[in-house]
Amino acid sequence: MIYWDCDGVLFKYDYSMYDHIYGEPDWNEVGSHAFLRCEPDPFAQEITKRISAQMPDDQAILTAVDGRHGVKARNEQIFDKMTIIAKGYPWLNLCNFMACESEKRNAIGKIKGMRLTKSDILIDDYKKNLSAWRNAGGTAVKYVNGINSIGDWPGPYIDATFMAEEEAIEILMKIWYESC
Ligand SMILES: [Mg+2]
Numbered sequence: 001m002i003y004w005d006c007d008g009v010l011f012k013y014d015y016s017m018y019d020h021i022y023g024e025p026d027w028n029e030v031g032s033h034a035f036l037r038c039e040p041d042p043f044a045q046e047i048t049k050r051i052s053a054q055m056p057d058d059q060a061i062l063t064a065v066d067g068r069h070g071v072k073a074r075n076e077q078i079f080d081k082m083t084i085i086a087k088g089y090p091w092l093n094l095c096n097f098m099a100c101e102s103e104k105r106n107a108i109g110k111i112k113g114m115r116l117t118k119s120d121i122l123i124d125d126y127k128k129n130l131s132a133w134r135n136a137g138g139t140a141v142k143y144v145n146g147i148n149s150i151g152d153w154p155g156p157y158i159d160a161t162f163m164a165e166e167e168a169i170e171i172l173m174k175i176w177y178e179s180c
Pocket of ligand 1: 005006007008009124125126
């Protein structure tokens with residue numbers, strides 16, 4: 001399974017979402033519907049669309065939600081993220097939408113009831129998630145989006161700032177076939 005992160009990967013990273021007058025991100029405020037303002041990333045759209053055409057059931061969405069401000073705020077984040085995926089990524093199956101409050105590697109490990117394997121491929125822009133995933137036995141691919149950078153990431157990556165979509169798809173498919 002290929003697991004796609006939302007913020008900074010499927011959707012453009014939005015600085016304004018982190019700059020709230022009370023010092024808390026908007027999405028914790030019920031009724032803010034902060035995620036409905038997110039813009040899909042055209043590079044990720046093209047890649048997921050083309051992979052879907054060949055492997056319709058092998059892509060999932062794995063996104064973190066903030067449950068520290070109550071169930072209502074958390075559920076709004078979940079529904080809004082599902083809504084923007086349905087709009088921006090109609091080729092992805094929402095049955096494969098997973099929201100987690102804890103670490104991503106733990107969420108999937110629990111669902112599967114075992115350690116991650118090489119064919120659990122996470123595409124994420126955040127090094128902490130990527131390192132934890134890799135250490136848990138999965139394959140982690142960094143998504144370079146123009147706000148983050150490759151930095152000292154030692155693993156595979158795809159770069160939305162200069163790669164052609166074909167090149168990124170080739171990298172992902174190679175990883176996929178080698179892991180099976
Ligand atoms: Mg992210």
